[in-house]
Amino acid sequence: MSASGPTERSILVSVPNAPGIENRLKPLGLDVLAAWKDRVYIVAGDADLRSLENAALSFRPELGRTLSPGSVAAASGGLNGAYHTYKELEADLLALQQKYPAIAKVFVLGESLEGRRIYALKISDNVEREEAQAQVLILGCHHAREWISVEVPFLWGKYLAENYATNPEVKRLVDRSEVWIVPLVNPDGLEYTIHAYRYWRKNRRDNGGGQFGVDLNRNYEYKWGLDAVGSSADPSSAIYRGAAPFSEPETRAVRDLFLKKDFRALVSYHSFSQVILYPWSYTDLPSDRDAELRDIAVEMSDRIKAVNGRLYKPGQSGKDLYLSNGDTTDWTFGLSGIPSYTIELPPIDELLGGFFNREEDIAPIFQENLPALIYLLDRTVQNYRPSLQNPFDLRDFLFRSRRTGAILN
Numbered sequence: 001m002s003a004s005g006p007t008e009r010s011i012l013v014s015v016p017n018a019p020g021i022e023n024r025l026k027p028l029g030l031d032v033l034a035a036w037k038d039r040v041y042i043v044a045g046d047a048d049l050r051s052l053e054n055a056a057l058s059f060r061p062e063l064g065r066t067l068s069p070g071s072v073a074a075a076s077g078g079l080n081g082a083y084h085t086y087k088e089l090e091a092d093l094l095a096l097q098q099k100y101p102a103i104a105k106v107f108v109l110g111e112s113l114e115g116r117r118i119y120a121l122k123i124s125d126n127v128e129r130e131e132a133q134a135q136v137l138i139l140g141c142h143h144a145r146e147w148i149s150v151e152v153p154f155l156w157g158k159y160l161a162e163n164y165a166t167n168p169e170v171k172r173l174v175d176r177s178e179v180w181i182v183p184l185v186n187p188d189g190l191e192y193t194i195h196a197y198r199y200w201r202k203n204r205r206d207n208g209g210g211q212f213g214v215d216l217n218r219n220y221e222y223k224w225g226l227d228a229v230g231s232s233a234d235p236s237s238a239i240y241r242g243a244a245p246f247s248e249p250e251t252r253a254v255r256d257l258f259l260k261k262d263f264r265a266l267v268s269y270h271s272f273s274q275v276i277l278y279p280w281s282y283t284d285l286p287s288d289r290d291a292e293l294r295d296i297a298v299e300m301s302d303r304i305k306a307v308n309g310r311l312y313k314p315g316q317s318g319k320d321l322y323l324s325n326g327d328t329t330d331w332t333f334g335l336s337g338i339p340s341y342t343i344e345l346p347p348i349d350e351l352l353g354g355f356f357n358r359e360e361d362i363a364p365i366f367q368e369n370l371p372a373l374i375y376l377l378d379r380t381v382q383n384y385r386p387s388l389q390n391p392f393d394l395r396d397f398l399f400r401s402r403r404t405g406a407i408l409n
C-alpha cells in the first residue's frame with residue numbers, strides 16, 4: 001500500500017538506482033515495484049510525489065500521460081481517456097445494438113454489488129433466437145486495473161458487427177456461431193480505479209474491518225480455496241477468494257450465463273504478461289487434454305506474433321505462470337471440458353508499463369489479437385456438433401433418474 005493511501009490517483013515513476021537508495025526510500029513508505037538496471041520503479045500517488053520531492057529525490061513519470069487530477073480534467077475522453085468507463089461502455093454497447101439490430105443484442109446478466117449492470121453482447125445471425133450453433137464466450141476485466149482487458153473484447157464485438165455486411169469470412173462465422181462477449185465483469189472495480197485508486201484489482205465487497213474486495217478470479221467453484229498459495233482467506237489480500245464459491249454477484253452473473261448456454265470455447269482477457277494460458281491453474285500437473293489445449297494456444301500465439309512480432313507465450317497456467325485456485329478457466333474446463341484460455345495482454349512486464357497501457361496501444365493490441373480470435377471461433381465452428389442434449393440437461397436427467405431409481409443403481 002502506498003503512503004498516500006488508496007483514495008488518490010497513482011502513476012508509475014522512477015528514481016535513480018543510486019547507492020543507499022533503499023534506505024532513503026524506506027522511511028517514505030512507498031509502493032516500490034522493482035529495481036532494475038539504473039532505475040527504481042515506484043507506484044506513487046500525489047502525496048508520495050510530494051514525499052519524494054521533500055526527500056530531494058528527483059523522479060520521472062514512466063508511462064505516457066500522467067493521471068494527476070490537473071491533467072485528467074483536460075483530457076478528451078473523460079478521466080480515463082480512450083479507455084471505457086462503465087457508462088461509456090454501456091452507451092457503446094447499446095449503440096452497437098441500435099446500429100446492427102439483426103446481429104447484435106445486449107443482455108443484462110446481473111448487477112454488481114454497487115448496482116451496476118453486467119452486460120453481455122451477443123453477436124449472431126437471427127440474434128433474437130437461440131440456435132444450435134457454436135457458442136463462444138469472451139470475458140474481460142475480472143481485475144479492475146487491467147483496463148486493456150475491457151477494450152479487446154469490446155472491439156471484437158464491434159469488429160464482427162461492423163464487418164458482417166462486407167466481409168464474407170466474418171459473415172460466414174457470425175452466421176454459424178453465437179459469440180457472447182462480457183467486456184466488463186467487474187464494473188465497480190473499474191470505476192474505483194478511475195475515480196479513486198488506479199491500482200485496484202478486486203471488486204468492491206465490504207469485508208468488514210476496513211477491508212475491501214474479493215478477487216473475482218479466485219471466486220469460481222472449481223478447487224475453490226484449495227490452498228493458501230493459489231488464493232487467500234485473508235480479506236485484505238489482493239487474491240482474497242471470498243467467503244464461499246460464487247459469493248460475488250459478478251462471478252454469479254458469469255456462472256449463470258455459462259450454465260444456461262452450451263459454450264464450446266472461452267477466452268478470459270487479463271493483463272499483463274503476454275501469455276496464453278490454459279488449465280490447470282490449481283496445479284502444475286497437466287490435464288489429460290494438455291496436448292490439445294497446448295496446440296490451440298500455440299496456433300493462437302503464432303497468429304498473434306505474425307501481426308506485430310510480439311510473442312504471447314503459450315503455457316499451462318499453474319506451471320508456467322503461477323498457481324491459482326478458483327479461477328475462471330479451471331471452472332469452465334473442469335465443468336465442461338471446453339478449451340478455456342486466459343490471455344494476458346501486453347506488455348510483457350512491469351517495466352514496459354504493467355497495467356498502464358497507453359491509449360495509442362489499444363488499437364494495435366486489438367489488431368494483433370484479432371487473428372487469434374478468428375482462429376478460435378473458426379475452429380469452434382468447424383468442430384461443432386450439436387449435443388443430443390445439453391450437458392446440463394443431461395446432468396439433470398441423470399440426477400432425476402438416480403432419484404427415482406429408474407436407470408442408475
Ligand SMILES: [Zn+2]
Nearest residue numbers: 143146270271
Ligand atoms: Zn487479471
